[in-house]
Amino acid sequence: EVQLLESGGKLVRPGGSLRLSCAASGFDFSTYTMNWVRQAPGKGLEWVSALTGNGYLTYYADSVKGRFTISRDNSQDTLYLELSSLRSEDTAVYYCAKPTWNGNAFEVWGQGTMVAVSS
C-alpha cells in the first residue's frame, strides 16, 4: 500500500524556521517528482513546491520562493521541506503528495502536518 506520513509541524514564532518530513512507502520513491501542498485554516489548496526524483530540479510557488527549501533522501524514502522566515500567512496544514504516473495530478496524499506561525 502506498503511504505518505508527514511530521514536524508545530507552533513557531514569526521569522522562525522549521523542517517538515514526509516518509514514503509502498512505491519506488526515487522515480517520482514529489510535492508539498498546503491549506490555510478554512481556505483552499495551494501548491507549494516540487522536487524531481533525482533531486536535481526544484520548483516553488512565488509565495514561498527564497524562504522554503525542498529536498529529499532517496536512501530513506523521505521528502523534506525547510521553512524559514516564517510569516503568519504560512500557517497551514502541509501535505506531502505523490503524483500520478504522468505527473498531472496528485493521486496519493499524506494526512498532513500543521504549522502555526504566531507570536
Next chain:
Amino acid sequence: EIVVTQSPGTLSLSPGERATLSCRASQSVSSNYLAWYQQKPGQAPRLLIYGASTRATGIPDRFSGSGSGTDFTLTITSLDPEDFAVYYCQQYGGSPFKYTFGQGTKLQIK
C-alpha cells in the same frame, strides 16, 4: 499565469439529485492537465478525476468529468450522502512548472 475559477461557491442539493460543478480556466488548458478532488472535513483531499475525464482508482462511476479548452465540468449523478464535501479542480502548467487549484465548491445537503 493561469487562473482557475470554480462555480458555484456553494451548491445545495438533496441525496439522489444530480450535481454539476464548473471549473473555468483563464487560458486554454490541455485536457490532460485538469483534475478534480474531493475533500471532507479533517481529511486530506482525494483524487477523483484526472486528465479531465479519467476516474482515479476506486472512484464510483457516478462521478464523471468532461470539458475541454477553458471549461470543465464534474458531474455526480444521484448524490449519495457521503458525496457532500468540498470539491476542487486543479490545473497543471508544465511551463512554468506549477499546479493551480480552484477556490473550491462546497456541496451541501439541502
